[in-house]
Ligand code: 5AD
């Protein structure tokens with residue numbers, strides 16, 4: 166009946182949301198929808214929102230308003246607001262925005278097919294209820310062949326119990342829940358069958374994976390099992406709380422050759438006093454010791470981070486400690502943000518006393534220094550031979566290809582015979598701010 170109906174998903178936020186969007190697409194497909202190229206040609210539009218930073222509500226609602234305008238040309242277009250903003254605002258959104266048909270919470274995604282048939286028959290629905298089992302993709306069937314590409318994401322847990330004082334995630338994603346290992350491994354195998362060679366295991370804090378599961382298993386053990394899957398050439402994971410980074414996991418970088426030499430280890434601030442106000446539970450010395458162990462376990466290990474400037478009460482001196490940390494660790498890359506209070510968090514009750522102009526200035530200073538370090542780290546790659554997972558064609562001629570190195574850098578090279586999913590050895594000849602350029606050496610396989 167729904168043969169010609171099409172679905173389009175617009176995604177904001179993190180990789181978790183990218184994963185959830187793919188899940189929603191597949192669930193809509195199972196309900197008879199095809200994927201639309203753009204919002205204009207869609208009969209079902211889903212906006213998957215993020216509320217971690219900035220003015221997320223505002224952004225989400227204006228996006229869906231804009232989608233609504235574009236979609237008005239179609240009779241009977243349905244609009245769905247999903248993700249963290251949906252979870253947070255639930256009923257009030259449906260009341261204030263008459264053009265929204267469905268508000269879909271973060272733990273309700275699995276119920277999408279049933280909800281779709283309800284909105285198709287004219288109902289307006291809010292489903293933000295929690296659900297124990299709702300974490301993963303629907304497993305393989307004949308409607309979902311070969312579309313993952315060389316790189317796939319698999320959710321291994323959802324939610325977070327850490328309650329860092331600035332963070333809204335525990336409130337919109339709920340308490341931490343790990344997914345059963347069998348289900349995770351099945352999903353990885355499914356993606357391998359669809360053509361994936363690299364898998365990124367996703368969770369707000371993957372290092373605490375396994376708590377509350379029937380089977381006694383921790384994250385390192387899970388990595389070992391994923392490592393055994395035939396056809397997987399490279400494993401990544403994100404994200405990690407430094408307090409839960411165990412020696413066992415550090416050792417895995419030495420023991421598991423497919424585990425990519427890159428770790429995202431958000432530090433947030435370089436000042437112990439600020440970390441304390443953020444409820445991060447570690448000190449900078451403890452953090453640096455872990456970073457050092459990682460680099461000892463795997464030579465050329467890349468380390469990236471997240472940083473917040475202008476957190477409540479941050480002094481010039483505390484900010485300077487963050488600047489000092491950049492030089493101490495020498496991150497390969499860093500994401501940095503101005504602090505903005507999130508409703509309901511512990512820090513929302515603190516005084517957000519750093520003026521916006523100061524936040525802006527600190528962010529600019531920090532980003533400028535990190536750009537220099539990133540370039541220096543990229544230049545250190547010159548002359549090395551790195552393994553690159555080919556993603557597809559690059560700009561500049563028919564033989565041009567691009568892919569990602571183990572350490573997560575974009576690498577361009579010429580080799581007309583390289584196909585997406587191939588692992589190739591590339592000697593690095595040039596290094597820039599955002600990418601490396603190199604020459605194929607010999608097939609790695
Ligand atoms: N303000 C600014 N940045 C934030 N982050 C999380 N919450 C906030 C906030 N209230 C950042 C952290 C986190 C990343 C995903 O977003 O750096 O690691």
Ligand code: SF4
Nearest residue numbers: 325327328329332334
């Ligand atoms: Fe937020 Fe902290 Fe949990 Fe990360 S660990 S999602 S920053 S509360």
